[in-house]
Amino acid sequence: MTPVLDVRNLSRAFGAIQAVDNVSFTLAKGELLALIGPNGAGKSTCFNMLMGQLKPSSGAVFLNGAPLAGLGPRRIWRKGVGRTFQITATYPSMTVVENVQMALISYHNRTYSVLPYAHRLYRDQALNLLALVGMADQADRHSAVLAYGDLKRLELATALAGDPGVLLMDEPTAGMAPRERIALMQLTADIVSERGVSVLFTEHDMDVVFAHAHRIMVLNRGQLIADGSVETIRNDARVQEVYLGGGTVFADA
Amino acid sequence: MAFFIAQILTGLANASALFMVAAGLSLIFGVTRIVNFAHGSFYMLGAYIGYSLMQILPGAVGFWGAILLAGVAVGLIGVIVEICVLRPVYRAPELFQLVATFGVILVIQDLTLMVWGPEDVLGPRAPGLRGVIRIMGEPVPKYDLALIAITPFVALALWYLIARTRMGVLVRAATQDREMVGALGVNQAWLFTGVFFLGTALAGLGGAIQLPKGGADLLMDFNILTAIFVVVVIGGMGSLPGAYLAAVLISVLNVFGVAYLPQSTLVLMFVVMVIVLMVRPYGLFGREEVAGEHGQIGEPERPIKPAGLTTRLVVLAGLAVLAFLPLFGSSFAQVLVTDILIFCLFAASLHFLLGMGGLVSFGHAAYFGGGAYAAALLVTYAGTPMELVLLLAPIAAGLAAVIIGWVCLRLTGVYFAMLTLAFAQLLWSLVFQWGEVTGGDDGMVDIWPSDWASDTTAFFYLTLLLSVGGILMLRHTAHSPFGYALRAARDSARQAEATGIDTKRIQWVAFAFAGAMAGLAGGLFVFSKGSVFPNELEIAKSFDALIVVFLGGVKTLAGGVVGGAALKGAEDYITRFEYWRLVLGITIILVVIMAPDGIVGSLRRAGERIGLIRDPEARS
Numbered sequence: 001m002t003p004v005l006d007v008r009n010l011s012r013a014f015g016a017i018q019a020v021d022n023v024s025f026t027l028a029k030g031e032l033l034a035l036i037g038p039n040g041a042g043k044s045t046c047f048n049m050l051m052g053q054l055k056p057s058s059g060a061v062f063l064n065g066a067p068l069a070g071l072g073p074r075r076i077w078r079k080g081v082g083r084t085f086q087i088t089a090t091y092p093s094m095t096v097v098e099n100v101q102m103a104l105i106s107y108h109n110r111t112y113s114v115l116p117y118a119h120r121l122y123r124d125q126a127l128n129l130l131a132l133v134g135m136a137d138q139a140d141r142h143s144a145v146l147a148y149g150d151l152k153r154l155e156l157a158t159a160l161a162g163d164p165g166v167l168l169m170d171e172p173t174a175g176m177a178p179r180e181r182i183a184l185m186q187l188t189a190d191i192v193s194e195r196g197v198s199v200l201f202t203e204h205d206m207d208v209v210f211a212h213a214h215r216i217m218v219l220n221r222g223q224l225i226a227d228g229s230v231e232t233i234r235n236d237a238r239v240q241e242v243y244l245g246g247g248t249v250f251a252d253a
Numbered sequence: 254m255a256f257f258i259a260q261i262l263t264g265l266a267n268a269s270a271l272f273m274v275a276a277g278l279s280l281i282f283g284v285t286r287i288v289n290f291a292h293g294s295f296y297m298l299g300a301y302i303g304y305s306l307m308q309i310l311p312g313a314v315g316f317w318g319a320i321l322l323a324g325v326a327v328g329l330i331g332v333i334v335e336i337c338v339l340r341p342v343y344r345a346p347e348l349f350q351l352v353a354t355f356g357v358i359l360v361i362q363d364l365t366l367m368v369w370g371p372e373d374v375l376g377p378r379a380p381g382l383r384g385v386i387r388i389m390g391e392p393v394p395k396y397d398l399a400l401i402a403i404t405p406f407v408a409l410a411l412w413y414l415i416a417r418t419r420m421g422v423l424v425r426a427a428t429q430d431r432e433m434v435g436a437l438g439v440n441q442a443w444l445f446t447g448v449f450f451l452g453t454a455l456a457g458l459g460g461a462i463q464l465p466k467g468g469a470d471l472l473m474d475f476n477i478l479t480a481i482f483v484v485v486v487i488g489g490m491g492s493l494p495g496a497y498l499a500a501v502l503i504s505v506l507n508v509f510g511v512a513y514l515p516q517s518t519l520v521l522m523f524v525v526m527v528i529v530l531m532v533r534p535y536g537l538f539g540r541e542e543v544a545g546e547h548g549q550i551g552e553p554e555r556p557i558k559p560a561g562l563t564t565r566l567v568v569l570a571g572l573a574v575l576a577f578l579p580l581f582g583s584s585f586a587q588v589l590v591t592d593i594l595i596f597c598l599f600a601a602s603l604h605f606l607l608g609m610g611g612l613v614s615f616g617h618a619a620y621f622g623g624g625a626y627a628a629a630l631l632v633t634y635a636g637t638p639m640e641l642v643l644l645l646a647p648i649a650a651g652l653a654a655v656i657i658g659w660v661c662l663r664l665t666g667v668y669f670a671m672l673t674l675a676f677a678q679l680l681w682s683l684v685f686q687w688g689e690v691t692g693g694d695d696g697m698v699d700i701w702p703s704d705w706a707s708d709t710t711a712f713f714y715l716t717l718l719l720s721v722g723g724i725l726m727l728r729h730t731a732h733s734p735f736g737y738a739l740r741a742a743r744d745s746a747r748q749a750e751a752t753g754i755d756t757k758r759i760q761w762v763a764f765a766f767a768g769a770m771a772g773l774a775g776g777l778f779v780f781s782k783g784s785v786f787p788n789e790l791e792i793a794k795s796f797d798a799l800i801v802v803f804l805g806g807v808k809t810l811a812g813g814v815v816g817g818a819a820l821k822g823a824e825d826y827i828t829r830f831e832y833w834r835l836v837l838g839i840t841i842i843l844v845v846i847m848a849p850d851g852i853v854g855s856l857r858r859a860g861e862r863i864g865l866i867r868d869p870e871a872r873s
Contacts, residue, residue, distance in 0.1 A: 051751070072750070073750045073751050074750055074751075074753050074754070074755060077751055077752055077753045078753050083751050085747065085748070085751075089745040089747045089748035089751070090744075090745060090748060091740065091741050091744035091745055091748065092554070092744055092745075093554040093555070093556060093557075093740055093743075093744050094556050094737070094740065094741075094744070095556045098556065098737070101737075102737055102738070102741050102749075102752070102754075103752040103753075105734045105737065105738070106738070106752050106753040106754050107752075107753065110734050111734055111735065111738045111753075111754055111755075111759065112734075112735055112738075112759075112762070113733060113734045113735060114729070114730050114733040114734075114735045114736075115733065116733060116734065117559060117732050117733065118732060118733055118734045118736065118737040119558070119559075119732070121734065142555060142556055143556075144554075155748075158748070158752065159752075161752070162752060162753065
């Protein structure tokens with residue numbers, strides 16, 4: 001079976017710094033894959049290349065076998081890649097449900113339509129998505145007044161509006177309270193199993209990672225140093241070294 | 254060859270005052286991030302104060318002393334303005350600062366008129382520098398040579414101040430990261446005040462030093478404004494070397510323009526500016542503007558909803574009253590309401606860009622005036638009937654907006670605003686100087702409606718239909734998917750792009766749509782007046798619309814229309830007072846500081862407080 005996402009020899013240099021160095025991995029259908037690593041390991045650079053915001057110096061990304069090279073965020077989204085941001089990006093001047101409706105309007109290619117009332121379009125679908133993330137009761141609230149955890153859930157609902165096969169989540173639980181973190185990742189895990197969506201996420205909270213990820217990859221100084229099941233990673237000597245000391249800071253000193 | 258050199262010398266001499274004023278503006282922008290639209294007013298004050306001082310102080314020492322003292326005096330006035338008007342709006346979006354400084358322009362205009370009267374003032378000659386020197390046979394005024402010699406010293410002194418002193422270090426640091434400078438224990442408030450003093454003092458100095466060449470008049474504030482903006486934008490906002498280079502470039506270009514292409518001097522300046530900005534979007538020495546540098550003040554924008562039944566009934570009743578106006582109103586009332594309706598459509602079109610799209614266009618008059626001139630040209634040269642013209646005028650204005658928008662939307666924030674302003678000025682100068690076709694300053698006259706609409710009442714109904722139709726169309730678009738996408742692009746371009754919305758193109762289409770609607774207003778305007786003059790395209794017209802939208806309330810759907818109606822309605826009444834600018838200016842400043850939500854926003858809040866309107870987020 002071809003993997004949903006196939007990343008081959010992805011590299012990116014900023015001047016003399018090799019931020020991402022020859023990274024290759026695959027993401028299978030229905031997999032919840034974590035990408036972890038210390039600060040500055042290259043996680044965000046890697047993510048930005050997958051989402052089309054940053055051009056790779058070399059390497060290629062394939063979505064269901066089709067190359068994504070050179071496409072911008074818009075086109076990549078149209079091909080079925082949803083995303084959430086490290087710092088939430090919502091439309092504060094709209095209500096909660098309108099945020100999701102906006103994504104649905106775009107999904108149905110009606111962004112330039114001027115005749116209908118936008119707030120009536122795809123409302124039921126949007127409400128279903130909000131119900132999925134447990135936000136239905138807040139649908140008509142002004143999104144600018146939401147708590148941060150609720151914004152994260154709203155963002156997840158928005159990302160699901162494009163009916164994505166792949167979901168890229170950049171630190172989905174950053175800035176949330178511990179209990180909310182577990183709840184959000186449980187929600188994500190449920191969506192993965194119910195809808196067959198594949199998820200790649202970065203995360204700093206190891207509890208979240210070890211509790212939910214099916215597989216973990218570890219990035220350090222631009223290179224993948226480990227890739228395997230939760231147990232393998234937990235017992236990997238190099239990973240322990242990277243996380244517990246010695247690895248990054250003093251390596252070449 | 255001799256002529257050539259003499260031209261260059263004249264250009265260099267003209268660059269002197271221009272550089273000083275522009276350097277002041279650039280300095281203020283660099284540190285405070287405020288585009289001081291009142292900068293031309295400080296220049297004007299410098300000229301008048303310098304003139305008065307020269308009457309008192311005798312001889313050469315008195316002359317040069319007067320110039321210096323004028324600079325200091327203007328700097329002190331600048332400090333008052335900074336403390337009273339600008340301190341409250343530093344953290345606000347650009348629009349607030351524009352409106353506040355525009356209020357200052359009005360106040361200074363009337364105060365100058367009060368003190369020095371309406372007559373132009375002829376500047377005294379500099380003692381000892383009255384004659385001309387012949388250079389290779391061409392006469393060059395001695396004072397020009399003195400200016401050429403002085404300017405580099407002023408530039409050098411500024412450079413020393415910025416590069417070698419502690420104050421300079423702070424200023425440079427603040428230009429790069431204000432927050433960090435504050436965190437290091439520098440009193441930012443006084444740093445800003447100090448910079449404002451320096452900047453306005455330079456403007457005053459510029460005004461006083463050009464007295465022997467240009468004198469002083471009440472129009473010089475707006476007259477220099479365009480030139481210094483061009484200089485600052487070409488040089489790069491915040492850059493002193495850039496300001497010097499651009500001042501020389503523009504002045505020399507101007508002198509040669511006068512010699513070889515007298516009809517195109519103004520156009521030339523803007524063409525150069527547009528070319529520079531297309532190659533280097535942030536000017537010759539400018540740095541990239543970081544988006545989102547300006548914050549928001551007041552409450553966050555509320556979600557919008559189509560009007561409820563009650564509101565619709567109220568609006569319907571209001572329209573019905575308007576429709577019956579000819580039955581009970583005089584023909585004067587009908588003309589007045591026609592004016593108001595046209596202006597409301599213009600304001601609503603700008604509000605659409607500003608309120609929905611977050612696109613602060615400083616040159617919206619380009620499309621109003623553009624539509625008006627397109628209509629006038631069609632009637633005059635092609636004998637086009639009114640019905641067709643009213644269809645073609647919005648299309649012409651829309652096309653202009655398509656082209657201008659394509660260039661301007663490559664930039665954001667202040668640079669976007671400046672570029673839209675520059676294009677509006679380009680259009681204005683084209684119309685102003687291409688006299689054979691557009692009539693130049695004399696405008697175009699004898700453009701009347703078709704016979705069936707030539708009667709005041711008939712034209713009133715036509716305007717009512719088209720203006721209200723246009724406003725409703727703008728309003729409905731705000732509620733449509735397109736309007737939502739436009740807001741999405743403003744709220745979070747990142748999220749919009751990540752969900753498949755082409756934000757730049759959405760903004761481009763919106764820019765064209767707003768331009769077309771302004772063009773429709775312009776078309777109606779021509780037929781209502783029977784004539785059109787270049788002032789329909791000038792900066793003041795763009796600012797009128799901005800102020801109206803602001804007073805009405807940017808963050809409310811009805812802001813544009815309500816502001817337009819309120820101000821245009823009041824205009825007729827308040828302009829009867831001799832010093833109405835003073836009153837208006839002070840009112841504007843007070844609104845900016847005390848009621849930043851505008852008329853509609855403030856009324857809504859008041860209504861919620863006393864329980865007339867329900868706040869949707871209030872939980873019981």
